[in-house]
Amino acid sequence: MNPVAAFQPARPSEIDRLVAEYPLALVITAAADGSPQATPLPLVLQRDAQGEGVLVGHFSRKNPQLDLIRQQPRGLVAFSGAQGYIATSWFRDRRYAPTWNYEAVHFTVDIELDDRPEAAAAALETLIAHAEAPYPTPWCSQEMGPRFAQLAQYIVPFRARIVATEAQFKLGQGDPADVLADTYAGLARYGRHELAAAMRRHEQLQAQRAASA
Known part of the structure; x- marks a missing residue:
């Protein structure tokens, strides 16, 4: 990532929110020869009282990337939030260039694999609790009975200790009010509600920070 000062998150807590x-x-x-491998995985961020963070997750036991991690545990974890194209064709003033707005966070991590059965259960429970939290009647693993322990045998859990963080929240470029109004109208017209919400939240937080400075 090439983080630009103007596109930093309005608050550090925005990283955890994303x-x-x-x-x-x-x-x-990557292997010693530089050959990379990548796996998409849902992860849960945990922080201690000092703010130090770890990412909790699990690999399929058959994933060949495990061999690379055992050789070299340093890795990069890339998260993407709301994103989308901002079209000049939405604007009354068509002199502005189109752009792409997005939220992104990259963590450099040291990955520690833990092959104990109790670690597998804990990693799954952590992810389930996080994913089910928004719903009124959250599911829990006890409802599976003994099948939960059977499925846990097929994963290798890990904790990835965060050693460096880079973030870029490119959610506006100081555009004038008319361009911003046209941007929000276009996002609404084409159903890009997540990006519009992210941009509005970023604006509000920046305004609050400026007011308190």
């Missing part, structure tokens, strides 16, 4: 809302990440590692 990971919680968009938990599917790309876990990227």
